[in-house]
Amino acid sequence: MKRSPAPPLPPPEVRRRLRExxxxxxxQLAARVGVTRKTVGAWESGREIPRGRRRDAYAKLLSTLAEESPARTARPPALTPAQAFDALYEFGAPALVRQTYLLTGRRELARESVERAFQLAWEHWPEVARDRDPVGWVRATAYEYALSPWHRFRRRHRQPEPPPADPAGRTLLNALLRLPPPHRRTLVLYDGVGLDLPETAAETEASTPAAAGRLMRAREAVADRLPELGDPEVLHRRLAELASTERLRASRPPTVRAGSERRARFRTRAAIAFTVALIGTTALTLRTAPTQYEPPVPPGEAVGGVPVRVAPGALSDEELELRQKLRDELQDGPERLVPGTG
Known part of the structure; x- marks a missing residue:
């Protein structure tokens, strides 16, 4: 009896999206297929090709997942941009909020970062819709916003965040927050999200050796505080548990789209106001500017050869006597002589 052929395998990127x-x-997927987590990661990254019975089991499982969630895997033929954005948001926002929480340790900042990233995605939707990994585009934007050093100057982010209720989760989160931001981001992407090393390096804008070095140092730092997490498999499971136990919610897609549109309108009005002010300033300058050239007044120069002006000195005794005599005489002088007749 001939065995029925297994369903064809989708591309590696689709395999990961079906699992997520x-x-x-x-x-969990490795346990259902009967392989290790590293094997599943290699299949999803395309480094290895499933073969034999494992391939058949893997292909059937992916086919079942695709049938169970057709709305998430199939793209409607008449999908509007808003519907496509809402579908992407519903699919990626919950996981991205949990991942961003591992980066920041702050629930509100994680939600704000993901919403801001989706708002930017809606503003650049034609570009994001054509991207081969729209979730990766949003994830990179959210991580950049969440790890921005400017947040420490905000008043509400100066207050301490309530820690996780689980002591083990609280210790793991503290160990993560002690890592430098590039190391923390590399660890979350590789051991938390499940990206392979080249994808992690590309998303963190680093070379593959640099990303590998950051990953090893981050693992060593976490293992120093929590020796039981020295095994990458255990670390991956604990990161998933820590992110899933927190109650992290994101806004609805229409709210995010409306916020993006408000931001776009505000920037447009600000640009128009700045342009009008610039035009008015230019017109005023042209109105009040001189119509002919007026050379500047040259600076003063020293002139030689001019005699020095000398002040009069003290009066002598004869001069003082003459001045007193003149003061004593009548102002009209001596009497006028009158000629006589004769």
Missing amino acids: SAALTQD
Whole structure:
């Protein structure tokens, strides 16, 4: 009896999206297929090709996941941009908020970062819709916003965040927050999200050796505080548990789209106001500017050869006597002589 052929395998990127759409971790999917987490990661990155019975089991499982969530995997033929954005948001926002929480340790900042990233995605929707990994585009934007050093100057982010209720989760989160931001981001992407090393390096804008070095140092730092997390498989599971136990919610897609449109209108009005002010300033300058050239007044120069002006000195005794005599005489002088007749 001939065995029926297994369904064809989708591309590696679609395999990972099918697993994430079913809310399955790599460990859970590996247990259902009968392989290790590293094997699942290699299949999803395209480094290895499934073969034999494992391939058949993997292909059937992916086919089942695709049938169980057709709305998330199939693209309607008449999908509007708003519907496509809402579908992407519903699919990626919950996981991105949990991942961003691992980066920041702040629930509100994680939600704000993801919403701001989706708002930018809606503003650049034609570009994001054509991207081969729209979730990766939003994730990179959210991580950049969440790790911005300017947040420490905000008043509400100066207040301490309530820690996780689980002591083990609280210790793990403290260990993550002690890492430098590039190391923390590399660890979350590789051991938390499940990206391979080249994808992690590309998203963190680093070379593959640099990303590998950051990953090893981050793992060593976490293992120093929590020796039981020295195994990458255990670390991956604990990161997933820490992110899933927190109650992190994101806004609805229409709210995010409306916020993006308000920001776009505000920037447009600000640009128009700045342009009008610039035109008015230019017109006023042209109105009040001189119509002919007036040379500047040259600076003063020293002139030689001019005799020095000498002040009069003290009066002598004869001069003082003459001055007193003149003061004593009548102002009209001596009497006028009158000629006589004769």
